[in-house]
Amino acid sequence: MIALLIRDLKLAIRAGGGFGLGLAFFLIVCTLVPFSVGPRSQLLSSIAPGILWLGALLACLLSLDRIFALDYEDGSLDLLATAPLPMEGVVSIKALTHWLTTGLPLVVAAPALGILLNLPAEGYLWLFLSLFLGTPALSVIGTFGAALTVGLKRGGLLLSILVLPLYVPTLIFGAELARRGTQGMDVQTPLLMLTGITFATFALLPFASSAVIRINLR
Amino acid sequence: MAMKVENLAVARGGVLVLEGINFQLDKGQSLILRGPNGSGKTTLLRTLANLQHSTDGDVICDPDSIAYASHSDGLKQMLTVRENLEFWASVFASGNIDKAIDAFFLEPLLSRMAGALSAGQKRRLGLARLLVTDRPIWILDEPTVSLDTHAVARFGDTIKAHLDDGGSALIATHIDLGIAASILDVAPFKAKPKRLPTLDEAFL
Numbered sequence: 001m002i003a004l005l006i007r008d009l010k011l012a013i014r015a016g017g018g019f020g021l022g023l024a025f026f027l028i029v030c031t032l033v034p035f036s037v038g039p040r041s042q043l044l045s046s047i048a049p050g051i052l053w054l055g056a057l058l059a060c061l062l063s064l065d066r067i068f069a070l071d072y073e074d075g076s077l078d079l080l081a082t083a084p085l086p087m088e089g090v091v092s093i094k095a096l097t098h099w100l101t102t103g104l105p106l107v108v109a110a111p112a113l114g115i116l117l118n119l120p121a122e123g124y125l126w127l128f129l130s131l132f133l134g135t136p137a138l139s140v141i142g143t144f145g146a147a148l149t150v151g152l153k154r155g156g157l158l159l160s161i162l163v164l165p166l167y168v169p170t171l172i173f174g175a176e177l178a179r180r181g182t183q184g185m186d187v188q189t190p191l192l193m194l195t196g197i198t199f200a201t202f203a204l205l206p207f208a209s210s211a212v213i214r215i216n217l218r
Numbered sequence: 219m220a221m222k223v224e225n226l227a228v229a230r231g232g233v234l235v236l237e238g239i240n241f242q243l244d245k246g247q248s249l250i251l252r253g254p255n256g257s258g259k260t261t262l263l264r265t266l267a268n269l270q271h272s273t274d275g276d277v278i279c280d281p282d283s284i285a286y287a288s289h290s291d292g293l294k295q296m297l298t299v300r301e302n303l304e305f306w307a308s309v310f311a312s313g314n315i316d317k318a319i320d321a322f323f324l325e326p327l328l329s330r331m332a333g334a335l336s337a338g339q340k341r342r343l344g345l346a347r348l349l350v351t352d353r354p355i356w357i358l359d360e361p362t363v364s365l366d367t368h369a370v371a372r373f374g375d376t377i378k379a380h381l382d383d384g385g386s387a388l389i390a391t392h393i394d395l396g397i398a399a400s401i402l403d404v405a406p407f408k409a410k411p412k413r414l415p416t417l418d419e420a421f422l
Contacts, residue, residue, distance in 0.1 A: 003308035007297070014296040075290030079347075082267050082286045083309045218270040 001089050004080075008097040011070075018066055022059035022102040023109055029055040030113040041118045048117035049127060049178035055113075056106045056131055057167055060138040063102050064163065065156035067094050067146040068213070077150070081217055087210035095136075095143040095206070103135035119182065126181025130194060134174035137198040140205050141166045147209040150216050169197050220245050220283070220355050220386040223266070226275035227409065230261040234273060234409040241402055243355070248377065248387040248397055253404035259390040260289070260359055262404065266388065267357050285353040287361060291344025295333030299324055299343055302332050307350040318349035321376045322369075337364040345373060356380065356387040362395070371396065 012019040033051050037044060071077040080090055110131050111124045119127065145163035149155035177190040220243050227237035235258035243249055251259050265272050266279070267286035293302055303315045303324075319325055322342040327335065332343060341364050348356055356377075362370050374396040377387055381397070389395070 003305055007294070007301075007305045010301070011294055011296055016296060074292055074294070075288050076292035076294070078269060078288055078290075079286065079292040079306075080309075081269060082284065083306075084282060084311070085309060 001085060001093055004085070004090065004093045005097060008094070009100065012097065012101040017101075018063050019101050020105070022062050023105040025062055026055050026059040026106055026109065027113065029058065030116055034116060045118040045120055048114060048119040049123060049130075049182055050175045051117060052110050052113060052119070052127060053131070053134075053171060053175040053178060056103075056110060056135065057138060057171055059106055060098075060102055060135065060142060061160055061163065061167075063098065064142040064146050065149070065159050067098055067143055068150040069146070069155070072150050077213070078217060081214065087213055088206045091143055091147060091209040091213065092206045094146075095140045095209075098143060099136050099139040103139050107131045107135055122184060123178065123182030126187065127178045130174045130177040130181070130190075133177075133191075133194050133198055134170050137170045137201045138167060140198075140201040141170070144205045144209045144212070147212040147216070150213065170194065173197065219243075220247075221266070221277070221279040221388070224276045224278070226262075226265070226277060227273045228258060228261045228265045228270075229273045230258065234412050235261055236404055236407045237274065237409040239275070239404070239407050243386050243388060245354070245384045245386055246381050248381055248389065248399040250395075250399045250401045251388065251390040251404055252392070252401055253390075257404050257408065259404055263357050263359050263388065263390060264288075279355070283353055284355045284357055285348050285351040286357045286359075287344060287348055288359050289363070291340055292347070293332040293340055293343060296331060298329050298331055299335070300328045302343060303346060303350055306347045310351045310353070312350050312352035315346075315350050318346040321349055321379075322346040322372065338366055338369060341365055342369060345376075349376070354385045356385065356389075358387065358389045358391070360390055360392075362391060362393055 011017050030052065034044060068077060071080065081087060107128065111128055114124055114127055142163055145159045145166070148162060149159045152158060173190045173194040177187055177194055180187045180190060222242045223239055226239040228235060239262065241249065251262070253259050263286070264270050266277055267284055268281045297305070303318060307315050319328070322345060324343060324346055327339060332340065335343065345361060362373060365373065370393070377395065377397055380387065
């Protein structure tokens, strides 16, 4: 399992691996928003948590179809399915790799982009925390979507349509946590809900993803 | 006995392709599958490798004893030959890649990217993976595609050595590998054309 993680991380940072793609997209989206909204710093700072969350979510979506598609195309998914690794473990490692190469860079970069969007000073901690707790769920849910569409030509479009509705709870509570934290309100409810959703996806979705992969390989 | 197949029926795309297959594979024995294109050799091998379900019959075999090699080699283009082999060695917890490197003379290629190899070299690397799996039953689907005659001979020797060690092999191929093997022609097991009820139809 560790070998799979190391292999996928290596592949991600080598040519064509797509590392940093999501981050670059996030950067561009967050730079474009002030241009489209115009020079109204008051408005910007009130929509900043939501924009940052939406940007992170779309950036996550961008690299989802690569999670299984490449392994499926070169036949290594078949070989992994016959290897002595549990498929649940394989999909969990795939989700972890996706988070490490896409989600984690977004979490780290988001506070810096908060400056561009005039995020109030007290918001940085909450933005960081909400993304840190929420983006793993985005990767795990996205892995499930990628498992559903593995083997389909042009599955990426279908994948987006399948996955975006599943992202709604995480988006609502993640953005709410960042917004309430920024405005100095009570954050307990969104914090607990966001964490709960993330852990629930960890507990349930690997089983669903692995079952779906096995069906798709037939 | 390494593997026993009783009255097996396999389907592809909801259509039954082979039925009533019986054979037994003993330790140290190899079995060559023959049959025209589209006769169901790959489907049979995928079923035996546990990648899909049979529609009828039994396969008596420990699934953890099977090493499967398909048409595609499962290589990562952006990893070196050594990294590719080491990855599979650690997945199968076998550790030793030297034997595989020697058997398929991969030594001069070790630091090359797998994507930069020729088709025959890729195939050799894909077959070398079998040796690092350390598993007794090899299920091989057209293993000699794009190999030159010299490499085919070396591959035949590798299989012989594997059989002498008490392993066994089930190979779909059209060429002579130079090994003593029984031959199973799948053509007589061709199923009568019949669509199977699929899961989807239950909802339609």
